[in-house]
Amino acid sequence: MNIKNLIKKQEIQLLIFVLIFSTMITIISPAFLTLENLFDLLRGSSGVAILAIGIFLVLLSGGIDVSSTTIAIAGQYIAINVMMAMGVNNIWFAFAISISVGISLGAINAIFISILNLPTLIVTLGTSSLFHGALLEFVGTRSINSGNLPRAIKEFGKYKILVLERANGSEYGLSVFFLIMVLVVILTWLILRYTMIGRGIYAIGGNQDAAERVGFKVKKIKLFVYCYAGFLAGIMGVMHVALIRSANPQYLVGSELSIIAAVVLGGTRISGGVGTISGTMIGVILITVLEKNLVLLGLSSYWQKFFVGLIIVMGVIITYGDLSRKKRDENSSAKAIEPSSQVNSASQVNKGDVL
Amino acid sequence: MSLARNQSLALLALLVIIATTLSIALPSKFLTVINLQSMASQFPEFGLLALAMVLAMITGGIDLSIVAIANLCGVVAAYILSKSIGMEIAPSIAIFAAIIAVLIVSVICGLINGALIAKMNVPPILATLGTQGLFLGLAIVITGGHSISTFPEEFSFVGNANVAGIPVPFMIFTAAAIVVGVILQRSRQGFDMTLIGANFTVSKYSGIDNTRTIIKTYVIVAILAGIASLIMISRANSMRPGYGEAYLLSTILVAVLGGTDPDGGFGNLWGVILGIFILQLTQSGLNILSISPFFTKFIWGAALLSMLVVNFYLPKIVEHRKLERARFRENNRDIAGPE
Amino acid sequence: MSEPFFHVENISKSFVGVKALDAVDLSIAEGEIHCLIGENGSGKSTLIKVIGGIHKPDTGSVFIDGKCIDGMSPIEAIRAGIQIIYQDLSVFPNLTVAENISINQSLESGQQVVNWRAIRETAKKALADIGEEIALDELVGNLPMAKKQIIAISRAVTQNAKLIIMDEATSSLTNEEVKHLFSIILKLQEKGVSTLFVSHKFGEVFEISENITIFRDGKMVGSYPTTELDSQRLSAIMTGREVTFDRYIYKDKNVDEVPLLSVRNLSKRKQFSNISFELHRGEILGIVGLMGSGRTEIATSLFGLNKADSGQILVKGMPVEINNPQEAIANGIALLPEDRAGQGLYEDQTISDNIVVTILKSLLAKSGLIDTAKRKNTAEDWAARLNIKTPTVEAAVKSLSGGNQQRVVLAKWLATEPDVFILDGPTIGIDIGSKHTIHTIIRELAEKGMGIIMISDEIQEILDNCNRILLIHEGRIVQEINDTAKIDAEDLFKLVSERGSFEAA
Structure with a gap:
């Protein structure tokens, strides 16, 4: 058994868990398994999924990022404020501003992390405090509610790429959010699988010294990772305001740990180098389904945090508890007589998996 | 050693500068007994959590669940205290029961964290990320999301009273800091904790009981969080789950600011205590000057980042040079054995 | 050319x-x-x-x-x-x-x-x-x-x-x-x-x-x-100098007494099987074998880090259970591990901490707290005894040379006053000059009555310092050489590297 198979197994376990949970919900509350509900779920979780992909990339490179939610809200709030101040009513403009803010703040993270080589957790803790403090102090604290939001934002929130009709004639459909998420997934997958930067991210996470020696430009790759995470946070920021139709600079911040949890549940190693986008997506789906639908199981919403915590604890026990036991066995027998069991598993492995 | 001392001196200097500036700038507001007392009763709940975080970080771990533990303990204590009024139980008994309950709950929480980390080898950051949700979730379930209030009047002693002019929370914090200091400097537990943080495998090979030491560490961490919860609910005279969530990141910040190595093996209790004082002082000072808390947040981020640069970057350059020098006498020595 | x-x-x-x-x-x-x-x-x-x-x-x-x-x-x-x-x-x-x-x-x-x-x-x-x-x-x-x-x-x-x-x-x-x-x-x-x-x-x-x-x-x-x-x-x-090696001579061949350590039929699946040997006072017992032969596993097993599936360990004639290093130390067994940087020493910590880590219990005052004066004296005492060259025991171990670092490891284990000292690769990564002094220290310890087990890749080192040698192959003792004076390096090298050539023996 090797790491890659373990991950595949974990992804499948997670998927089975999601399916069982969904089946339970469907049995108790048939309303769950409707296309409409599924569309809602996708619309609601697309933004989080995009943010999670950014965090996934950072974890893959061997770091951790707790500033992504702050960056997202900063991008969003600044974009909305600029739009309102300039009287621009254009969704592309919103994205442009938000993404620029995201990339800039990501670059600041990268300066500390890649150039000064400082520990990522502490740096992003610091920058999130810095960014959020600056946002609240210099940009504002006022919540901008639906009535005052630029119309383009609200329209974007309602925009559907697939429209269906209910029995009573009213319409519902698949939000454009889903399309954005799919595009982000494809883009990230292409980067990881088919660019040298992407392979560099895996290489750095696997063995940073070696990556440097074989000639990867480690600093440049890390710069890319944190800027890309900032870029995704910028996208997510606009989606978030369009989703909840309110811009409040205090929102989102504080949920970063649960997004990290989703990524980790999806099988991404906190030590770097190992993880897949598909796992990340399943992790996000699991957390969202759990958070949104416990009520349908007859549990009060107060149980939500508890259950999510429980799932995370169980998830990390399965991943790390398992691996460490294996590792211990390996350590004690590593130098032992027959290494035969280690070979010959090649047939089960898929090469350089990203998805 | 000398690095820790230099750091403490730098922090002390910073503390003195801030205190002097505030005293001169706001003589009538800052340097008053009332203000000093109010500061001394404000910081201990946070200070206790920061001490807890330092202990976890010295072993090379981290505990993201401390605020959640404080919440769960607080909810349990609040529940007992508020029920006691209706049931007409003597306040002394109720308070005693609440303290015992806090102790039990915190020890259980600590054992869970410790077992996940030491027995099942889950990385501390992930283990406590999960239990954070678990503990806080439980607190929410118990209260149904509402806050619990009205406790026996006597209980407000813990958070609000002064004895001989000194606020009780301050005394509790001082006592806890002394205990933590003794643990770190003079006890076997502290010695073992530090060495486990320095190198887990070497500790195993040196006959240190890693599992036990780590479990004990997370239990002590949880107990400190439990004590913090008593001060919290007493000061607020109520408990609402989710209270103090912003403390979490600040405790890490203060720990690092005070010179704790996030990789473990090095901690500087004096540095951390000075860090806590500085935090309180600037907060109060900025408060009196009516500077927004947001600006404070900004300042804190900036302070942490600059401290990081100074703490990690500069010594590493110096050390790197020293190490390089040593390497020539000893070029291959780290190629000691097979992996 | x-x-x-x-x-x-x-x-x-x-x-x-x-x-x-x-x-x-x-x-x-x-x-x-x-x-x-x-x-x-x-x-x-x-x-x-x-x-x-x-x-x-x-x-x-x-x-x-x-x-x-x-x-x-x-x-x-x-x-x-x-x-x-x-x-x-x-x-x-x-x-x-x-x-x-x-x-x-x-x-x-x-x-x-x-x-x-x-x-x-x-x-x-x-x-x-x-x-x-x-x-x-x-x-x-x-x-x-x-x-x-x-x-x-x-x-x-x-x-x-x-x-x-x-x-x-x-x-x-x-x-x-x-x-x-x-x-x-x-x-x-x-x-x-x-x-x-x-x-x-x-x-x-x-x-x-x-x-x-x-x-x-x-x-x-x-x-x-x-x-x-x-x-x-x-x-x-x-x-830059002619190093002449003289062999260790095992003087008090007092084999009647109860051996310091008896190992009987120690086995662990996939690692070693039926390992039996005795170690007497004053002996330096060499264990040689290819890497992967099970030699390190036997050592860690005796030290409680790799519990055997079956077999018996007797210390001074008394059967003992060794489940972890703490119990090994209590039974007078010490292990200098193979990987100094990864297993033997805290490189960033002080020399003092590295020495006292094994004996902290004995440095506790009645109050249960560490007696700091005693701790300092003990560390300085050991540093002096092993001639560790440093201005202060509060210096980080990584400031020392390889030879001096290994002395710190020796000090930390000698402080536990072991009866049986297992040395796994005692001179790995140490230059020839320091090697010699480490060997001298080891011999002195044996002469004073300690039982020593030396595991090494270097045939010459084993031959010079051990009075008896066990040859391990695929987890079994395949040969015991009782008198090392009768064998030279070339023969021993052949024995070790030619796997399976003496299975009949």
């Missing part, structure tokens, strides 16, 4: 006042297998880094094919045909074999887009070039060390390396694997690739190299055809 294909001239390099390399020359012909040997700290690694473009030399030049390639960057060095295989091999455990092999090639091509077919083809070709077969899609993390080495070599081959430098390439390989590695090096030689083999293992050096260059204290002190040297002469040149 014609113009050498590769040579360095007059290279000097100083680091903050310390001269690491002092006007060093080295030349290698095309297809030559050249060995660079020297004690630790003699400047071997620095030279490699200069050649690889990681360090810039203060003076001197590097020539390849008559072309001066001074001041190049690591990537330029690679382009010039120089490939360095570092001891850690620089492989990526999370990537596949194919990608690991082709990664330099992919980076070198300058293309930003990954061509997976090319990656597989490059890898397949590189493996074929050296006549190896490894599943291309396997993750490297799942492979044994020897295969990782082959991957590192294949990677070098993809770059059309003209000179491959192997830094301590054999330290994690079993003898069998070393032989295989040598066959690959010879294959490379046929293709005209030169190899610079950096090592400190005499046996290997004599086996593989055509020429040997010797470094001492940053200077080149000699360069000879291998045939002109023997190990005595080589060691004399390396150390």
Whole structure:
């Protein structure tokens, strides 16, 4: 058994868990398994999924990022404020501003992390405090509610790429959010699988010294990772305001740990180098389904945090508890007589998996 | 050693500068007994959590669940205290029961964290990320999301009273800091904790009981969080789950600011205590000057980042040079054995 | 000889006042297998880094094919045909074999887009070039060390390396694997690739190299055809003095008394089986065997880190259970582990902490707190007893030389006053001068009545210091040599390396 198979197994376990949970919900509350509900779920979780992909990339490179939610809200709030101040009513403009803010703040993270080589957790803790403090102090604290939001934002929130009709004639459909998420997934997958930067991210996470020696430009790759995470946070920021139709600079911040949890549940190693986008997506789906639908199981919403915590604890026990036991066995027998069991598993492995 | 001392001196200097500036700038507001007392009763709940975080970080771990533990303990204590009024139980008994309950709950929480980390080898950051949700979730379930209030009047002693002019929370914090200091400097537990943080495998090979030491560490961490919860609910005279969530990141910040190595093996209790004082002082000072808390947040981020640069970057350059020098006498020595 | 294909001239390099390399020359012909040997700290690694473009030399030049390639960057060095295989091999455990092999090639091509077919083809070709077969899609993390080495070599081959430098390439390989590695090096030689083999293992050096260059204290002190040297002469040149080894003589052959340690039928699945032996007061018992023979596993098992499935351990005649190191220590057993940096010492912590870690319990005052004065005195006392050269015991261990570091490990275990001291590779990574003093300390301990078990790769070390030797093969004791005076290094070397030749014995 090797790491890659373990991950595949974990992804499948997670998927089975999601399916069982969904089946339970469907049995108790048939309303769950409707296309409409599924569309809602996708619309609601697309933004989080995009943010999670950014965090996934950072974890893959061997770091951790707790500033992504702050960056997202900063991008969003600044974009909305600029739009309102300039009287621009254009969704592309919103994205442009938000993404620029995201990339800039990501670059600041990268300066500390890649150039000064400082520990990522502490740096992003610091920058999130810095960014959020600056946002609240210099940009504002006022919540901008639906009535005052630029119309383009609200329209974007309602925009559907697939429209269906209910029995009573009213319409519902698949939000454009889903399309954005799919595009982000494809883009990230292409980067990881088919660019040298992407392979560099895996290489750095696997063995940073070696990556440097074989000639990867480690600093440049890390710069890319944190800027890309900032870029995704910028996208997510606009989606978030369009989703909840309110811009409040205090929102989102504080949920970063649960997004990290989703990524980790999806099988991404906190030590770097190992993880897949598909796992990340399943992790996000699991957390969202759990958070949104416990009520349908007859549990009060107060149980939500508890259950999510429980799932995370169980998830990390399965991943790390398992691996460490294996590792211990390996350590004690590593130098032992027959290494035969280690070979010959090649047939089960898929090469350089990203998805 | 000398690095820790230099750091403490730098922090002390910073503390003195801030205190002097505030005293001169706001003589009538800052340097008053009332203000000093109010500061001394404000910081201990946070200070206790920061001490807890330092202990976890010295072993090379981290505990993201401390605020959640404080919440769960607080909810349990609040529940007992508020029920006691209706049931007409003597306040002394109720308070005693609440303290015992806090102790039990915190020890259980600590054992869970410790077992996940030491027995099942889950990385501390992930283990406590999960239990954070678990503990806080439980607190929410118990209260149904509402806050619990009205406790026996006597209980407000813990958070609000002064004895001989000194606020009780301050005394509790001082006592806890002394205990933590003794643990770190003079006890076997502290010695073992530090060495486990320095190198887990070497500790195993040196006959240190890693599992036990780590479990004990997370239990002590949880107990400190439990004590913090008593001060919290007493000061607020109520408990609402989710209270103090912003403390979490600040405790890490203060720990690092005070010179704790996030990789473990090095901690500087004096540095951390000075860090806590500085935090309180600037907060109060900025408060009196009516500077927004947001600006404070900004300042804190900036302070942490600059401290990081100074703490990690500069010594590493110096050390790197020293190490390089040593390497020539000893070029291959780290190629000691097979992996 | 014609113009050498590769040579360095007059290279000097100083680091903050310390001269690491002092006007060093080295030349290698095309297809030559050249060995660079020297004690630790003699400047071997620095030279490699200069050649690889990681360090810039203060003076001197590097020539390849008559072309001066001074001041190049690591990537330029690679382009010039120089490939360095570092001891850690620089492989990526999370990537596949194919990608690991082709990664330099992919980076070198300058293309930003990954061509997976090319990656597989490059890898397949590189493996074929050296006549190896490894599943291309396997993750490297799942492979044994020897295969990782082959991957590192294949990677070098993809770059059309003209000179491959192997830094301590054999330290994690079993003898069998070393032989295989040598066959690959010879294959490379046929293709005209030169190899610079950096090592400190005499046996290997004599086996593989055509020429040997010797470094001492940053200077080149000699360069000879291998045939002109023997190990005595080589060691004399390396150390600058004639080291004469005298054998350890086990004086009080008092075998009637209860042995300090009796091991009976100790077995652990897949590691070792039916291990039985006794250790008496004053004995130095050598355990030799190939890496992977189970010798280290036996040692860790006696120390409670690797509990055996069955069998019995008796300490001074009393059966004991050893479930963890704490119980081993309580029973008077100490273990100096194989990997000093990873298992033996806290490099960043003070000498004092490193010494007292094993005996902290005895430093607690009645209050249960550490008696700081006693702790300081104990640490200083041990540092003095073992002659650890440091201004203060509060200095970090990493400030010490390798020999002094090993003394700290000895001190930390001697402080527990063990009856049985297991030394797994007591002089790994220690220069010859310090080796001698470590050996002297070990002998003195035995003479004072301690029972010592010494595990080592170095046949000479075992032979000089042990009065009795157990030969381990595939987890079993296959031979016991009761009188080491009757055997010489060559015989013992043969016994160890020729697996299974005496199964009948």
